[in-house]
Amino acid sequence: MFKRLFWIGLGVATGVLAVSKAQAYVKANTPDQARQFVLGPDQDHVAMRTLEGLITEFKTAQRTREAQLNQQYSGIIKD
Numbered sequence: 001m002f003k004r005l006f007w008i009g010l011g012v013a014t015g016v017l018a019v020s021k022a023q024a025y026v027k028a029n030t031p032d033q034a035r036q037f038v039l040g041p042d043q044d045h046v047a048m049r050t051l052e053g054l055i056t057e058f059k060t061a062q063r064t065r066e067a068q069l070n071q072q073y074s075g076i077i078k079d
Contacts, residue, residue: 023046027043
């Protein structure tokens with residue numbers, strides 16, 4: 001079990017390192033207009049905007065599914 005956790009942690013750390021290096025390379029070697037087209041005007045906080053978007057999308061899907069389940073099962077259980 002500890003081997004598995006070690007390798008998962010190593011994989012995550014390698015992935016984070018690779019992504020950060022790739023982003024630094026893209027920022028250093030692309031023209032500003034191209035970066036703004038791809039990354040948007042706020043290029044320093046792309047990761048936070050992406051994470052916020054993912055969390056918002058997840059919460060929206062969760063609320064939608066919860067509403068569907070509540071509607072589906074609200075008539076079955078009666079006190």
